[in-house]
Structures are given as C-alpha cells and as structure tokens.
Amino acid sequence: MAELKPRLYAWVQDYGVYAAVLALLLFNVLFTPNFLDVSNFRTQLVQVTPIVIVSLGMALVIGTQGIDLSVGSVMALAAALVVLYLGYGWLPALAVALVGGAAVGAAGGALVAYAGVQPIVATLALLVGVRGLANVLVPQLVEFRNPDLIALGSSSVAGIPVIVLIAAALTLAMLFVVRRTTFGRQVVAIGGNRSASELSGLPVQRVLLLVYVISGLLAALAGVLATARLQASDPTSLGLFIELSAITAVVVGGTPLTGGRIRVLSTVMGALLMQLLSATLIKHNLPQSWTQMVQAVIILAAVYATRERASR
Amino acid sequence: MEPVLEAKGISKSFPGVLALDGVSLALNPGEVHALVGENGAGKSTLIKVFTGVYRPDGGELRYLGAPAAFGTPLEAQRAGISTIYQEVNLVPMMSVARNLLLGREPRGRFGVIDAARMYGAAEQVLAGYGVDADVRRPLRTLGVGAQQMVALARAVSVDARVVIMDEPTSSLEPREVETLFGVIRRLRETGIAVIYVSHRLGELYQVCDRVTVLRDGRLAHTGELAELPRLELISLMLGRELNEVKAEGVTRFSHDHALADGEPVxxxxxxxxxxxxxxxxxxxxxxxxxxxxxxxxxxxxxxxxxxxxxxxxxxxxxxxxxxxxxxxxxxxxxxxxVSLLPEDRKAEGIIPGLSVRENIALAALPSLAKAGVVSEAKIDAVVEIFMRRLKIKAASPGQPVAELSGGNQQKVLLARLLAVRxxxxxxxxxxxxxxxxxxxxxxxxxxxxxxxxxxxxxxxxxxxxxxxxxxxxxxxxxxxxxxxxxxxxxxxxxxxxxxxxxxxxxxxxxxxxxxxxxxxxxxxxxxxxx
Incomplete structure (x- = not known):
C-alpha cells in the first residue's frame, strides 16, 4: 500500500484529467438523452474552442512560472481590429488583429522579462488597459457581412467545424514546439530554475518575451475566431473572464503553477472537462451556480494532485 | 562573572548532516564576541539555536543563569535576544518611525497612535545612531546602511540583553561602519552582549573582545581575540596546522601540467x-x-x-x-x-524537474538543433559521451536529476559545462x-x-x-x-x-x-x- 500510493498519485497526475473526461462522457452516454447527437457534440466543441486556443498560450506562460491575465482583453482588441480593417479584406484584417495581439504580448513580455515586473501585475495592467483600448476603437456591438469571415466561423470540413480544426492544428503545433524545439525546452528549463538557466547561457529574457508574444498571438486568433462565429464584433464583453477559464484548464490539466512543466494535451483535456461538466449539469437541469461549485471542487482536486507530485 | 547566554555541548543534526557537534559558547555581559568559521562550520545553525529557530538535539542552552528553551524566534526576542540579519527584515513600505517603534507606538486617547510623539521619539533615538533622516518617509527610501541602523536601533530598544549581528557590515559604507562600531562600543558599555559574525578579520580585531571559531560543526577554538595572531585565526578557520607538512597524494591532482606560456585565454x-x-x-x-x-x-x-x-x-x-x-x-x-560551474549546485545548477539527459544538453541545445528543432539523436550521442566519460551513475539518461547523489549531480553540471566546448x-x-x-x-x-x-x-x-x-x-x-x-x-x-x-x-x-x-x-x- 505504501508503495502503491505514490504510484497512484502519479497516475492520477498524469492521466486523471483523461479519466475524468472519459467518465463524464460515459455518464452522458448512459444518462443524458440525445447526448450523442452530432449537433450537440459540435456545439460543445465550438463553444470550447476559444478557451482551448487561449489556454495553449497560457500553458506556455505558466510553464515559465508566469501568468497572462491579458488574454481576454486581447481577444476584445482583436475583435475590434478585425472589423475596423475588414474593408481591406478579411486576411489583412486578420493580420492586423494578430499584430495587435502580438504587440500586447510583447508589451507584457517586455515588462516581465526586461523590467522585472511580476507577471500578474504586468498582465493585470494590460487586462484593464487593453479592454479600454478595444472599447475606444469599437464602442458598441458591430455586426458585419463579410462572407469570408462568416464562413471562417461557420463552415465545416468533413463535418468538423473549421475553427475546431484550427484549434486541433494549433494543439499539435504547440505540442511540437514544447517537445521538439530548442525554444520549448528552454521555456521548460527557465520555469524549472531561472538562475540555473541564466548561468547556462540561455537567452532567458528573449525566451520570456517570446512566450508572452505567443500567448498574445493565440488570444488574438481566438478573438477573431469567436468574432467570426458571432458574426459581430463585441469588444465590451468578448473574452470576459476567459483568462480564468484558461488558467483553470491548465491547472485541471495538471500543470503546476510553479513552472518547469508544460502539459499541452492535458491542458486541452482540462478545457474539455470543464466544458463537458457544465454542459452535463445544464442538461440535467442543474442551475449554473451548481456548475460553478462543482468546478471549484475539481480545481481543488487538481491542485491537490499536483501538490502531491511536487512533494515527492 | 556569570555568562548571560551560554551554550553547553549543543548538538544539532539534519538529515545526513551533523551541523553542530557538542559546541559550547559562553557569552558574558558587556562583551563583543566574534563568531567565525567557513562555510558549513555551523555558525548559522548555532545562531538559529540561540534565537529559537532551531531546537538543539542535545546539550543545554542557558540564558540569564537558567536553562532556556525558546520555542520560536519571537520568544527569544521577547526574552531579550535580538538578531540583525544581513538582509534587513523590516517593513520597507512603512515609515521609518513605525518600523522603529512597531508594536510599541505611543498611543493617545482611544488607542490611536500619537503620530507627533512617535516621530519625535523616533528622531531622538535615531540621532544616537548617526541616522539623520525624515522618519515620516517609508523605510525603503533610506540607504541600506541607514536601514541597518534602524534595525539595530529597533533591536536594542526592545530591552535586548544580547544582540546577534550576522555580517552587519557587508553592505555598509566605510563611514557607516565607523558609526556601527561606535554603537557597538556603546552597547558594550551598557552591559549588552554582542555576538558578531563577520568574515572581515580586520573588523573583528577592531571591535571584538573574544572569539569562537567553529569548523565542521565543532568548536575549534575560543579565547581572547587580541592574544590570537591573525595567521593563527585563519589556520583555525581553515583547519590547517601551521607547521603541517604538505601531504602529497591527498588529492588526485598530478600537478604536472606543461606550464602554458601562451597568451591568456x-x-x-x-x-x-x-x-x-x-x-x-x-x-x-x-x-x-x-x-x-x-x-x-x-x-x-x-x-x-x-x-x-x-x-x-x-x-x-x-x-x-x-x-x-x-x-x-x-x-x-x-x-x-567561458563557462561557469556555479557554487550553489541546487539553486543555480540543476533543473530538478528535468532528466539527467535534459540537464546535460541544456546549454548546448542550440548546437544540437537544426533550425530550432532539436535532434534527439545528437543529444543522445552527446549525453552518452559525457555520461561515460564522467562516469555519471544514473539508472538511465531519463532519470530525474533530483534523484541523483550530490556527486553525480555535480558531474551532470560538469557535463553540461563541457558539452558547449x-x-x-x-x-x-x-x-x-x-x-x-x-x-x-x-x-x-x-x-x-x-x-x-x-x-x-x-x-x-x-x-x-x-x-x-x-x-x-x-x-x-x-x-x-x-x-x-x-x-x-x-x-x-x-x-x-x-x-x-x-x-x-x-x-x-x-x-x-x-x-x-x-x-x-x-x-x-x-x-x-x-
């Protein structure tokens, strides 16, 4: 038993989130009418897509012991920029939105990496300021009719929504970056021990800057995709509190907030788990407030599992 | 004269380390007692026993003539043992005056702090320490030296019988050092005992009366400082007999490098x-x-x-x-x-969450990658070469480095160093x-x-x-x-x-x-x- 316990913890840590997703799926198949309907499934996936994309960047940032609170506001900024420049065609507009997101990421990254500002403070300032900027650019909800952008949000390939395919591709790309690139390994090393990384000659500041730029880029893309799906730009409310959902996905996926570890697939699973959970409870006529309380329990359980691993 | 604070045969061990092994030290009222030793000698452990941070495993601690057991640093402080650490541990955002009088602020009616009286009292106290500053401003606006004086003033003003100073001059300007010594001499006159920890031998001879030398957790020497020549003090600290004949073959150095006379690298x-x-x-x-x-x-x-x-x-x-x-x-x-093997293996060397392999490859990664994508084969090759050459004992290259022994961790770091050629x-x-x-x-x-x-x-x-x-x-x-x-x-x-x-x-x-x-x-x- 004494030997089994740490192994059990390790297993829960590594695969707990997968097991939870499977368990919830099984529960729904058995007890939720119409759960297996394709349209229902699609709705769930489409809804969770922005969270998945944002949490990929968040996982990277958290891997460096940082945090990025600005992602929701970056989504709003991207939504504003994309309609402002839609007159030039959807691709230039998308490019401008991405540049905007990268710029916000660069600002946060520069504050963290070069000015030594704490990540939570630097990105909190951006959370507030960038939301304001987005509202100045587009003060109210604006509907648009650009067919290409609308198609981006609503079309499917082989029955799978394009935005879900994009999220899947990004997940694979992030997996590759974390596992196979110099940059990914350096990110993990810096999160694991920053002074050791510095003394080993790693370009710590540059890597940190780039991490926040990537997070900004992904948030901007999520903002454009969400806007395309809504067929309207809504900088006032788009992406509100998504930073918390993304952090939740990362934490539930078993990535410790203390850095030095990045779990890409588990993070995506974490996002799916939370989505599936709220969908399940709603389908069984439990109010939203119940969902929130259950989510709290899951977050605490995930943190507990991470703590056990850390103390070993 | 009866000692104010006395350690009798104190022992303290940590997992795998005997930090203090039967150490005794008697501190008399009104003396300035130097406590010296190299890394790992046990100075900090002894200080932490005195100040209630650690409980000794063996031996007796006596304070004011009675056995003492401080459960917490606060207890020791209340009893009159104050400590000033290298890093000032006050509240940087609070005013100088509040820092000085924290918890003892003069109060007016309804228990409200009487600011005017507090500032007046603070100014008066600090003047005695050569600090001429606006006591209303936050502490952090003061220089490090002045902050240290505030810490000292605070320590002394809480009716201290013993003041422990850990490297108090490491961040002071020469002028501030003089002021500090003046304060220490005043403390001595009022019967307060001072334990003075420093590596600056000149300072010790200037201000201390007696000295205790620790080495490897044991008492190496205790006595009057003035009677101890500097060279002898150093040899006590380093554990080398003055006349010790150099024993060849203790280490594994061959000492026959063809002395290079080229340009410095x-x-x-x-x-x-x-x-x-x-x-x-x-x-x-x-x-x-x-x-x-x-x-x-x-x-x-x-x-x-x-x-x-x-x-x-x-x-x-x-x-x-x-x-x-x-x-x-x-x-x-x-x-x-130019590559550095850092002194602090744990804090600045290993990346504990990563494997032996990743730790070795870390610095050399850019040269083991093409267009930013690492080559696992190249990493494996380099890791294998160095694990064999340095005889790194690990279950596999994938084993977490934190699980290795200290010696093997050190070899991993050397491998990381050498992998960048x-x-x-x-x-x-x-x-x-x-x-x-x-x-x-x-x-x-x-x-x-x-x-x-x-x-x-x-x-x-x-x-x-x-x-x-x-x-x-x-x-x-x-x-x-x-x-x-x-x-x-x-x-x-x-x-x-x-x-x-x-x-x-x-x-x-x-x-x-x-x-x-x-x-x-x-x-x-x-x-x-x-």
Whole structure:
C-alpha cells in the first residue's frame, strides 16, 4: 500500500484529467438523452474552442512560472481590429488583429522579462488597459457581412467545424514546439530554475518575451475566431473572464503553477472537462451556480494532485 | 562573572548532516564576541539555536543563569535576544518611525497612535545612531546602511540583553561602519552582549573582545581575540596546522601540467562592483589551472561570476582570447568559450524537474538543433559521451536529476559545462559536498581538462585542493587581489600568510576605496598598453 500510493498519485497526475473526461462522457452516454447527437457534440466543441486556443498560450506562460491575465482583453482588441480593417479584406484584417495581439504580448513580455515586473501585475495592467483600448476603437456591438469571415466561423470540413480544426492544428503545433524545439525546452528549463538557466547561457529574457508574444498571438486568433462565429464584433464583453477559464484548464490539466512543466494535451483535456461538466449539469437541469461549485471542487482536486507530485 | 547566554555541548543534526557537534559558547555581559568559521562550520545553525529557530538535539542552552528553551524566534526576542540579519527584515513600505517603534507606538486617547510623539521619539533615538533622516518617509527610501541602523536601533530598544549581528557590515559604507562600531562600543558599555559574525578579520580585531571559531560543526577554538595572531585565526578557520607538512597524494591532482606560456585565454582587468569587487585582475592561460584563494566573502565567487557575465560590474573588462567580452551576458560569455560551474549546485545548477539527459544538453541545445528543432539523436550521442566519460551513475539518461547523489549531480553540471566546448572553465567549489570517490574523479577531470589545453579557474575552500590542483594561486581579500603565488610558492602556509598580511592596513585606507579602484583600473590599462 505504501508503495502503491505514490504510484497512484502519479497516475492520477498524469492521466486523471483523461479519466475524468472519459467518465463524464460515459455518464452522458448512459444518462443524458440525445447526448450523442452530432449537433450537440459540435456545439460543445465550438463553444470550447476559444478557451482551448487561449489556454495553449497560457500553458506556455505558466510553464515559465508566469501568468497572462491579458488574454481576454486581447481577444476584445482583436475583435475590434478585425472589423475596423475588414474593408481591406478579411486576411489583412486578420493580420492586423494578430499584430495587435502580438504587440500586447510583447508589451507584457517586455515588462516581465526586461523590467522585472511580476507577471500578474504586468498582465493585470494590460487586462484593464487593453479592454479600454478595444472599447475606444469599437464602442458598441458591430455586426458585419463579410462572407469570408462568416464562413471562417461557420463552415465545416468533413463535418468538423473549421475553427475546431484550427484549434486541433494549433494543439499539435504547440505540442511540437514544447517537445521538439530548442525554444520549448528552454521555456521548460527557465520555469524549472531561472538562475540555473541564466548561468547556462540561455537567452532567458528573449525566451520570456517570446512566450508572452505567443500567448498574445493565440488570444488574438481566438478573438477573431469567436468574432467570426458571432458574426459581430463585441469588444465590451468578448473574452470576459476567459483568462480564468484558461488558467483553470491548465491547472485541471495538471500543470503546476510553479513552472518547469508544460502539459499541452492535458491542458486541452482540462478545457474539455470543464466544458463537458457544465454542459452535463445544464442538461440535467442543474442551475449554473451548481456548475460553478462543482468546478471549484475539481480545481481543488487538481491542485491537490499536483501538490502531491511536487512533494515527492 | 556569570555568562548571560551560554551554550553547553549543543548538538544539532539534519538529515545526513551533523551541523553542530557538542559546541559550547559562553557569552558574558558587556562583551563583543566574534563568531567565525567557513562555510558549513555551523555558525548559522548555532545562531538559529540561540534565537529559537532551531531546537538543539542535545546539550543545554542557558540564558540569564537558567536553562532556556525558546520555542520560536519571537520568544527569544521577547526574552531579550535580538538578531540583525544581513538582509534587513523590516517593513520597507512603512515609515521609518513605525518600523522603529512597531508594536510599541505611543498611543493617545482611544488607542490611536500619537503620530507627533512617535516621530519625535523616533528622531531622538535615531540621532544616537548617526541616522539623520525624515522618519515620516517609508523605510525603503533610506540607504541600506541607514536601514541597518534602524534595525539595530529597533533591536536594542526592545530591552535586548544580547544582540546577534550576522555580517552587519557587508553592505555598509566605510563611514557607516565607523558609526556601527561606535554603537557597538556603546552597547558594550551598557552591559549588552554582542555576538558578531563577520568574515572581515580586520573588523573583528577592531571591535571584538573574544572569539569562537567553529569548523565542521565543532568548536575549534575560543579565547581572547587580541592574544590570537591573525595567521593563527585563519589556520583555525581553515583547519590547517601551521607547521603541517604538505601531504602529497591527498588529492588526485598530478600537478604536472606543461606550464602554458601562451597568451591568456581569458583575462579580467580591474573588475569592480560596489561592496564586492575592488579592481580584480585575473588571467588564465590555456592548459593552466589558476586557483583563487581567500576567505569566505573575499570576492572569489563574485570574480568568477563577473567573468562569466553572471554578475553586472561597475568597472573593468573581460577579454577572451584577446577580444573584449560584452559584460553582463552569460550567453555571450558561453559563446566566447567561458563557462561557469556555479557554487550553489541546487539553486543555480540543476533543473530538478528535468532528466539527467535534459540537464546535460541544456546549454548546448542550440548546437544540437537544426533550425530550432532539436535532434534527439545528437543529444543522445552527446549525453552518452559525457555520461561515460564522467562516469555519471544514473539508472538511465531519463532519470530525474533530483534523484541523483550530490556527486553525480555535480558531474551532470560538469557535463553540461563541457558539452558547449569551452575554452576556459570557471569552477566554483567543484568538490564541495560530494563524496570522496566523486571528489577524486572531479579532481582527476580538472587535471585532464588542463592537460587538453583548457584554461581552468579553480575556487576551493579546501586549501589542499587548491595547492595541489593549481599552478598559480591568486589570493583575494575584500574584493581585491592581495597576492599571487606561483610554482614552489604555492603552499598552504603561504596562502594563509597572504590572507593574513597587512593586519589593520585595510581600515586605514578604507576611505580611499574609490580612489584605489580608479588607480588599479588605470594601472591595468597601462599594463595592457605596454
């Protein structure tokens, strides 16, 4: 038993989130009418897509012991920029939105990496300021009719929504970056021990800057995709509190907030788990407030599992 | 006279370490008692026993003539034992006055703090410590020295019987040091006992009455300081008998490097950093092992870090193979061929969450990748070469490095260092805290590296290692090179004698530090020009 316990913890840590997703799926198949309907499934996936994309960047940032609170506001900024420049065609507009997101990421990254500002403070300032900027650019909800952008949000390939395919591709790309690139390994090393990384000659500041730029880029893309799906730009409310959902996905996926570890697939699973959970409870006529309380329990359980691993 | 605070045969152990082994120390009222020892001697542990941070495993602690057992630091403080740490532990955002009187603020009606009285009282107290500052401003606006005075004033004003000072002068200006000594002398007159921990021997002789020397957790000596010559004090600290005949073969150094006489592979000129480095010149030629000697706090680690770009410098220059190195960047230094093995393996070396393999490959990753994508095959090859060459004992390359023994962790770090193919390696205490077998292997490796033409800068507190390993030894004291020994001069006696030289001379010149610094930089520049 004494030997089994740490192994059990390790297993829960590594695969707990997968097991939870499977368990919830099984529960729904058995007890939720119409759960297996394709349209229902699609709705769930489409809804969770922005969270998945944002949490990929968040996982990277958290891997460096940082945090990025600005992602929701970056989504709003991207939504504003994309309609402002839609007159030039959807691709230039998308490019401008991405540049905007990268710029916000660069600002946060520069504050963290070069000015030594704490990540939570630097990105909190951006959370507030960038939301304001987005509202100045587009003060109210604006509907648009650009067919290409609308198609981006609503079309499917082989029955799978394009935005879900994009999220899947990004997940694979992030997996590759974390596992196979110099940059990914350096990110993990810096999160694991920053002074050791510095003394080993790693370009710590540059890597940190780039991490926040990537997070900004992904948030901007999520903002454009969400806007395309809504067929309207809504900088006032788009992406509100998504930073918390993304952090939740990362934490539930078993990535410790203390850095030095990045779990890409588990993070995506974490996002799916939370989505599936709220969908399940709603389908069984439990109010939203119940969902929130259950989510709290899951977050605490995930943190507990991470703590056990850390103390070993 | 009865001691105010007394430790009798105190023992304290931590998992795997006996930090204190039957240590006794008697502190009399009105004396200033120096507590000295090198790293791992047990000073901090003893202080923590005195201040209630640790409970001793054995022995007796007596305070004011009765057995004492402080459960918490607060209890010790309430009983009258105050401690001033290197780092000021006050509240930086609060006003100076509140920091000084925290918890004892003068109160008016309804228990409201009487600000006017508080400021008045604070100003009065601080004037006695030579601090002339606006007590209404936040503490952090004061200089470090003045903050330390506030900490001291606070410690003394809480009816302290014993004041423990841990390296109190490490960040003070010479003028502030004088003020501090004035305060210490006043404390002595009022019957307060002071435990004074410092590595600056000149200061000890200036202000302390008695001395206790710890070494490896044991009491090495206790007695009147004035009767103890400086050289003898150093030999007690380092654990070397003055007349001890050098025992050959204790270490694994062969000591027969073909002495390279080529151009230096790395040359540091006039390295300066406030409070730490005071114009250090070091050069290492290919195939040469240069040792840095000196006591703790002499600036050895800082010299190595400054050369490796890991410590920003205020002045001076580092040349690698004759070309100036951009300062303050470890990336640039490593690219130029300068790699550092840091002193603190755990905090600055290993990345505990990663495997042996990832730890070894870390610094060399850019060269093991193509277009930013790492080549697993190349990493495997490099890792295998170094694991075999350095005889790293791990279950597999994938084993987490944190699970390895200290010696094997150190070898992993050496492998990381060597995997980038450096021209010169700076090894800061490469054999500290590792088992005998690994120690011998690391020493043999250093020899081998020098034999292959690498330049080696070796820092070691183990005098034997320094003497047998180094071709040349530079002795540092208070951030400056005070002597250079080469060839037959490299003996333990000569190193200790060089450390001990010029007793008291440094105080006389301490006001001219800035001038000296500028002078030595100039001299360095002239030499290089000529």
């Amino acid at each position: 790395v040359e540091a000129r006039g390295l300066a950093r406030r409070h730490v480095l005071n114009g250090v010149d070091v050069s290492v030629r290919p195939g040469e092992v240069v040792g840095l000697g000196g006591l703790l706090g002499a600036g050895r680690t800082e010299t190595a870090k400054a050369i490796a770009g890991a410590l920003p410098i205020d002045g001076g220059q580092v040349l690698v193979a004759g070309l100036p190195l951009r300062g303050g960047s470890t990336t640039a230094a490593i690219r130029a061929g 450096p021209k010169v390696v700076l090894l800061d205490e490469p054999t500290r805290g590792i088992d005998v077998g690994a120690k011998a292997e690391v020493q043999a490796l250093i020899d081998e590296l020098a034999g292959e033409g690498l330049g080696v800068l070796l820092i070691s507190s183990d005098l034997g290692e320094l003497v047998e390993g180094a071709d040349r030894v530079l002795v540092l004291r208070e951030g400056a090179v005070v002597g250079e020994l080469a060839g037959a001069e490299v003996t333990e006696e000569r190193i200790m004698a060089t450390i001990a030289e010029q007793a008291g001379a440094e105080q006389a010149g301490s006001d001219q530090v800035g001038a000296e610094q500028a002078g030595s930089e100039q001299a360095g520049a002239e030499q290089s020009g000529g």
